[in-house]
Amino acid sequence: MTERLNVFEIARNVASVVGMRDIDSLVGNPEPHARAMVVLLNRGCKNMAQMRGTSNQGWIVLTREFAFQTVPGQASYAFPDDYQELVDGTVWNRDTYREARGPLSPTEWQRIKSGLVETTSIAPNFRIRRNVAGTGKAFWVDPVPSQAQDLVIEYVSNQWLTDASRTVFRGRVAADTDLTLFDDDLVEQDLTWRFKQSRGLSFASELAEFELERDKRFAKDGGLRTIRIGRTPAAGLQGQVPDSGFGGVTV
Structure with a gap:
């Protein structure tokens, strides 16, 4: 090193x-x-x-994963002390194998919580808003959990040394x-x-x-993804085709 x-x-x-x-x-x-x-x-x-950068991603050395378990009847959950910002598209329920929908805007959240017609969603909803104590941010889920389930997010840390x-x-x-x-x-x-x-x-x-x-x-942090002009080869097949005898036909 x-x-x-x-x-x-x-x-x-x-x-x-x-x-x-x-x-x-x-x-x-x-x-x-x-x-x-x-x-x-x-x-x-x-x-x-x-x-x-893209999807609100920060430096790799500052990107963290946070896994937590929901509590029946509890809607809000504390972030880690070093939480700075959420990385988009990284909120998943590992029990249902579904990506959570959000972060919802205040308008969307109130439509779900206060509307006359109940809004339903196959995937869970979430919003980042003030915690109950009013001292910082919290992760809020909807519907309120009825059982313990494992959620995971990725976030950017504010601890840089x-x-x-x-x-x-x-x-x-x-x-x-x-x-x-x-x-x-x-x-x-x-x-x-x-x-x-x-x-x-x-x-x-x-x-x-x-x-x-x-x-x-x-721009290069975490590597650069290959962008192909033509059709992307099927996963696992690259380099797996023989020079002769493919499909029983000799070339």
């Missing part, structure tokens, strides 16, 4: 590039430029973590030894232009270079 740079080492590299005096620590350092580095690291990586042991995930820099989940050089490029901008220096070329590299890596 390639050795990774921690956030302090990334900040030192940026300090060297922009001609700033060296720093001996990052988190807790009272010097203004060190404090600015922490703020800009958090801002930049949070911004990158919010990138979305870990501690040095790679066991504790976080959404903000907490120690010099923290490691981001993004490529080190990409974080370094982002921090460089942001720091130069914060100091009133020219940053246009650094920003353009960063955005080009970021977009290129995001």
Whole structure:
């Protein structure tokens, strides 16, 4: 495994590039430029973590699966603490083998819940709305479950870095030894232009270079699917046709 740079080492590299005096620590350092580095690291990586592609998919390293079991009579369910956004088309009932319908809009939800004529659906419905306590988001299902069933979703996490042991995930820099989940050089490029901008220096070329590299890596993140112009071969048959004797006929 390639050795990774921690956030302090990334900040030192940026300090060297922009001609700033060296720093001996990052988190807790009272010097203004060190404090600015922490703020800009958090801002930049949070911004990158919010990138979305097709079907609202985020970076692969931030994509999580969450499986939970419904409770009879309970309509709402808490998301994981690091939940940021749902990946479209990933809500499934693993007991009925059906994809859930949603997320419903407020209009659709009220039509189901408040309409004179009851709306029925073969697939379960779901909506993302405020939780009962009013402190955050929750996953609501309809109809209200009458039995325990296994549901699964995929979502994008807001935790984009870990501690040095790679066991504790976080959404903000907490120690010099923290490691981001993004490529080190990409974080370094982002921090460089942001720091130069914060100091009133020219940053246009650094920003353009960063955005080009970021977009290129995001587009390739998770691989690129082959798009065929002609008919797609039947699954499992590629390379399975002999040179001769096909169907008992010698060519």
